[in-house]
Amino acid sequence: MSRLTHVTSGPYAPPAPARELTVVSADGARLHAEVHGPADAPPVVLAHGWTCSTAFWAAQIRELAADHRVIAYDQRGHGRSPASSACTTRALADDLEAVLAHTLAPGERAVIVGHSMGGMTVMAAAARPRFRAHAAAVLLCSTGSSRLVAEARVLPLRAGGPRSWLTARVLASRAPLGPVTPVARRILKYATMGPGSAPHMVEACARIVHACPRAVRHAWAHVLAQLDLDQGVRELDVPTEIVAGTADRLTPPVHARALAAALPHPLGLTELPGIGHMTPVEAPELVNGKIRALVAAYVTGAPEAAGADGPERIKEGS
DSSP states (O other): OTTOOOOOSSTTSOOOOSEEEEEEOTTSOEEEEEEESOTTSOEEEEEOOTTOOGGGGHHHHHHHTTTSEEEEEOOTTSTTSOOOSOOSHHHHHHHHHHHHHHHSOTTOOEEEEEETHHHHHHHHHTTOHHHHHHEEEEEEESOOSBOHHHHOOSSOSOSSHHHHHHHHHHHTOOOOOOSOOHHHHHHHHHHHSOTTOOHHHHHHHHHHHHTSOHHHHHHHHHHHHTOBOHHHHHTOOSOEEEEEETTOSSSOHHHHHHHHHHOSSEEEEEEETTOOSOHHHHSHHHHHHHHHHHHHHHTSSOGGGGTTTOOOEEETTO
16 A cells, blocks of 8 residues: 555565465454465464554564564554554454464464554453464563553653643644654654664654554554553463563553563563664564564473573663
8 A cells, every 4th residue: 555655675674475365353344464484384473563564573574484474464554454443452352363363273373472552452352262272472562551641751751640641642643744754753763762773773663653544543542541451461371571672762661560560471571771662673683582482482392492480580781
């Protein structure tokens, strides 16, 4: 579709899929999905975040598809999935279940990776039978389950009612983002990425985010502002690892620490100094390594590969 303006060369250019398909969700919503890699390889399912698309996972797909079957889909209204009037966490869960049912064989289990709203999608689906039948392990990147607006640090103001009020209105703004200009890149980098993010990373994220229709951005911002998936975290009864950036202004590490404390089977929390909200783009090698370890531990064997003996907290680079 013409609205897709992602980069076309380099490590963040989306690879061509082996197969494209349309998945129909419970309410009839149509979702664009892609399958990359060998058909008989261990599966990984990727759920992207607010204002993003399958293009967000280019660095993961490019590396993992050599020996994994990587399944990515566009959340409703994002990328090549048409917009829907149903913007709810229930719809997110329905969509993930539909993707799992459509792309995995009965009883086949996958590592499921969620970034930001994709992680919230996993929490929303945690108690669903189809999710539990297909989820071998989960990786949550830069996400939270509640109090998103109250904890966000996008605006340099003291925490409290005025900051929350302004943050909610900024995130839900209907204003068009316009073309990707130097000013637009600086704004996006400040709001969503770490200060050391390389220009090609910022460019890739800016093109993806600016491609999201403003009505879709506005509708889902309201859902995120009212989010309460704390019960979903407690019901996420599969081995789960967490990655967070210490410079994340949208979902600061307080969310990751709360998740680690509430999950039934936490494998560990890795906090990345200086990394922002876009962890799969800003730290692709680490995220890819986490996915590989989870697949080795919970899909193909060797539990010790993912540190399955219990939770731990790691600060990379400290």
